[in-house]
Amino acid sequence: xxxxxxxxxxxxxxxxxxxxxxxxxxxxxxxxxxxxxxxxxxxxxxxxxxxxxxxxxxxxxxxxxxxxxxxxxxxxxxxxxxxxxxxxxxxxxxxxxxxxxxxxxxxxxxxxxxxxxxxxxxxxxxxxxxxxxxxxxxxx
Amino acid sequence: xxxxxxxxxxxxxxxxxxxxxxxxxxxxxxxxxxxxxxxxxxxxxxxxxxxxxxxxxxxxxxxxxxxxxxxxxxxxxxxxxxxxxxxxxxxxxxxxxxxxxxxxxxxxxxxxxxxxxxxxxxxxxxxxxxxxxxxxxxxx
DNA sequence: GTACCTGCAAAAGATTTGCATCTTT
DNA sequence: AAAGATGCAAATCTTTTGCAGGTAC
Numbered sequence: 001x002x003x004x005x006x007x008x009x010x011x012x013x014x015x016x017x018x019x020x021x022x023x024x025x026x027x028x029x030x031x032x033x034x035x036x037x038x039x040x041x042x043x044x045x046x047x048x049x050x051x052x053x054x055x056x057x058x059x060x061x062x063x064x065x066x067x068x069x070x071x072x073x074x075x076x077x078x079x080x081x082x083x084x085x086x087x088x089x090x091x092x093x094x095x096x097x098x099x100x101x102x103x104x105x106x107x108x109x110x111x112x113x114x115x116x117x118x119x120x121x122x123x124x125x126x127x128x129x130x131x132x133x134x135x136x137x138x139x140x
Numbered sequence: 141x142x143x144x145x146x147x148x149x150x151x152x153x154x155x156x157x158x159x160x161x162x163x164x165x166x167x168x169x170x171x172x173x174x175x176x177x178x179x180x181x182x183x184x185x186x187x188x189x190x191x192x193x194x195x196x197x198x199x200x201x202x203x204x205x206x207x208x209x210x211x212x213x214x215x216x217x218x219x220x221x222x223x224x225x226x227x228x229x230x231x232x233x234x235x236x237x238x239x240x241x242x243x244x245x246x247x248x249x250x251x252x253x254x255x256x257x258x259x260x261x262x263x264x265x266x267x268x269x270x271x272x273x274x275x276x277x278x279x280x
Numbered sequence: 281g282t283a284c285c286t287g288c289a290a291a292a293g294a295t296t297t298g299c300a301t302c303t304t305t
Numbered sequence: 306a307a308a309g310a311t312g313c314a315a316a317t318c319t320t321t322t323g324c325a326g327g328t329a330c
Contacts, residue, residue: 018329020285039319054287059320061285066217075215077206079295080319093265104262112256122244125233128276136268158304160310179294194312199295201310219320220294 015068022046022053026061030071030085036092036101038080074101091132100138155208162186162193166201170211170225176232176241178220214241231272240278 008027012019029045030037037045043058062083065071072084077096091104113130148167152159169185170177177185183198202223205211212224216234222241231244253270 018284020329022286052287054289056288056321057286060322063321073217075217077213077215079221081219093262102265106260108260109256112252116249116252120246120248122233122274124279125242125274126276126279127274129274131273131275133271133273134262134265134267134269135271136266139264139266158309160304162311192312194314196296196313197311203296204310 012070015065015070017064017068017070021050022057023061023065025050025053026058027065027070027085030083036074036082036084038082040080042083076101091134093134093136093138095137096135098138102138104134152210155205155210157204157208157210161190162197163201163205165190165193166198167205167210167225170223176214176222176224178222180220182223216241231274233274233276233278235277236275238278242278244274 006024008024008031009019012023012027017023025046026042029042033041033045035041039059039062042062043055046053046058062071066073066083069087072087074082074084074092076082076094076099078099082101086103089105089107089110091106091109093102093104094100109132113132117127117130146164148164148171149159152163152167157163165186166182169182173181173185175181179199179202182202183195186193186198202211206213206223209227212227214222214224214232216222216239217236218239226243229245229247229250231246231249233242233244234240249272253272257267257270
């Protein structure tokens, strides 16, 4: 299938993955649905335009993207997996009640924590990344 | 069934829950298996002593305990839920490769973060609790 | 051209639920 | 005695997989 070299398209290629129409659609869904969607949310979004794209492919795509580091998985107390299409350093605000996840950007916090763990090593463990989830309630 | 008033027993009662033998067994499993077990791990542990206890009951019990705050759910990239029988303030070290989760206690870190968020409010959000997961690798 | 993807449908896993029966308080 | 828990099995939901074709590079 002929495709313009869009931004999304290039992004996928830059991760050494074939930019198929299905993958482009999944990544677009992830970036348009800024709600940290479930696989099911993504499937619905994608099927809206392309009913022929299959459930299995969406799951496979999400898995492939995650392995390559293009997107991230987020898990909450709820059993379903959710996905985050953005991998720049940020944290999550989470409300158990509404199940809403919002991004929280805070470079000062990142710097403080990096500084902290630069001086304080953890015995027997090599830190690669620190995830923070801030639980609470959004004001209505 | 007649039961001694054990520590576990009292702990359950103190959360306003009936201290049934099944619940006692589940909580004991959680406290003996210090690996942040899956429901399946717990079921196996419990069935070892009490093959008649049912899968559904273990799941129900874990859910009830979680709701009441007696235990906590832990989420990783993996699809299965894991459980933590200890609710005192601590963090988790997690290795994606080995799927191992270890506890990390650090009051200094807690104090630093509390201090930080006492001065820096998040607009539109009321913080209740901050969860930190430190990803990396355990030394062999 | 070939390695890699996709669609489909079936399978696998994990968790939840309905209901009749039993137990804890 | 009443409210709440349990066991069992079926149901549900999410995710994975096998395989025969298709497609991007």
